[in-house]
Amino acid sequence: MASPEHEFVSKFLTLATLNQPVLPADYKKPLQQVNSLGVALPALKYKYHSKKT
Amino acid sequence: MSSMNVKLQRTLQRFQIKIEAGDFYEAHQTLRTIANRYVRSKSYQDAIDLITQGSLSFLKAGQGGSGTDLIFYLLEVYDLAQIDVDETSVSRLVQLLMAVDASEPNLKDVVTGMNNWSIKFSEFKFGDPSLHNVIGSKFIEGGYVYEAERYLMLGNHDSLLKYVELLWDWFKQENDASSIGDYFSRLVFSYLFISNLAWAYEAKELFLQLFIDQFHPQVETFDKNGFKLFFFSEIADLNFLQLLLLTCQTKNKELFLNLKDHYSGSSQKYSNELEFLGQEYFGIVAKKQSNLLQDMMAGFLGGPGGI
Numbered sequence: 001m002a003s004p005e006h007e008f009v010s011k012f013l014t015l016a017t018l019n020q021p022v023l024p025a026d027y028k029k030p031l032q033q034v035n036s037l038g039v040a041l042p043a044l045k046y047k048y049h050s051k052k053t
Numbered sequence: 054m055s056s057m058n059v060k061l062q063r064t065l066q067r068f069q070i071k072i073e074a075g076d077f078y079e080a081h082q083t084l085r086t087i088a089n090r091y092v093r094s095k096s097y098q099d100a101i102d103l104i105t106q107g108s109l110s111f112l113k114a115g116q117g118g119s120g121t122d123l124i125f126y127l128l129e130v131y132d133l134a135q136i137d138v139d140e141t142s143v144s145r146l147v148q149l150l151m152a153v154d155a156s157e158p159n160l161k162d163v164v165t166g167m168n169n170w171s172i173k174f175s176e177f178k179f180g181d182p183s184l185h186n187v188i189g190s191k192f193i194e195g196g197y198v199y200e201a202e203r204y205l206m207l208g209n210h211d212s213l214l215k216y217v218e219l220l221w222d223w224f225k226q227e228n229d230a231s232s233i234g235d236y237f238s239r240l241v242f243s244y245l246f247i248s249n250l251a252w253a254y255e256a257k258e259l260f261l262q263l264f265i266d267q268f269h270p271q272v273e274t275f276d277k278n279g280f281k282l283f284f285f286s287e288i289a290d291l292n293f294l295q296l297l298l299l300t301c302q303t304k305n306k307e308l309f310l311n312l313k314d315h316y317s318g319s320s321q322k323y324s325n326e327l328e329f330l331g332q333e334y335f336g337i338v339a340k341k342q343s344n345l346l347q348d349m350m351a352g353f354l355g356g357p358g359g360i
Contacts (some may be wrong), residue, residue, distance in 0.1 A: 013275055024250075024278070031179070032177055034179065035205075036247075037246055038326070038329050040204075046227045047234065048223050049226055
């Protein structure tokens with residue numbers, strides 16, 4: 001029994017890979033050309049415990 | 054160091070004797086005086102050698118205050134002498150940074166100083182990647198993980214491995230499987246933000262494989278036309294994030310909207326991130342937050358709304 005999500009994923013993958021994607025999977029914009037870092041990611045729920053204490 | 058002149062070597066020997074005798078104040082003052090003399094006569098290379106060695110000796114002797122003071126001085130000389138970012142100039146800073154204790158109170162200022170120099174004297178708008186790699190490690194050691202993350206995402210390939218390891222360690226500290234998506238999402242978004250698909254894919258593979266190997270979740274692997282997806286029947290966020298990666302690769306706006314529509318929970322949770330990606334990959338111009346009062350005022354005054 002496939003779930004609705006399973007079905008969606010399967011169809012989506014078919015559609016999305018129908019044509020060669022615009023950007024190759026190994027695409028990497030050179031860091032010299034990076035002008036924006038996007039948006040700040042929210043803090044995680046848990047605090048990181050430093051190993052060196 | 055073989056090219057270092059004899060006079061400089063003798064100065065350093067005398068300096069080293071003072072350090073070993075615990076005569077730190079005296080050693081610091083003398084070294085600065087001599088370095089000043091080199092700087093004034095524009096003998097920058099001598100000044101750089103002297104200050105670097107002096108700083109390293111202080112740091113090794115546990116004198117973080119004097120050691121880091123000399124790092125700032127070195128950066129001043131770098132700036133004066135217009136030292137470009139190259140292997141030699143960076144590795145000198147790397148060597149010093151590694152010697153700085155992670156609990157040094159002005160660690161962040163040292164890092165900022167170094168990075169600012171690398172921004173000014175290289176083509177990288179956010180600084181030199183190999184320097185970032187070492188900064189990332191130092192920050193993890195000091196527990197400044199969010200700062201570490203920013204540097205690692207702009208680092209070299211080694212940084213990618215450290216970034217995955219950091220998030221995995223962090224996740225493992227609580228072992229709360231329901232939060233796995235929060236950790237994984239950071240890798241996906243960080244690399245998508247800077248258009249580094251290659252490393253987004255590599256990080257995805259490494260991180261999800263760790264999760265699968267150690268947590269044995271229900272998973273099925275899809276492989277379609279070269280795109281591999283781990284389908285987690287109980288963790289929709291992970292599926293969404295993987296599909297998002299592929300969608301950005303296609304730059305297909307319809308697919309993006311379709312994906313967002315289907316995963317409304319994830320879309321709400323990551324609305325800020327998706328808004329940025331929408332602009333970056335799909336040319337979707339973000340709606341300006343409308344402010345009724347401001348719009349009305351702008352209308353009265355005949356100016357454009359917003360700032």
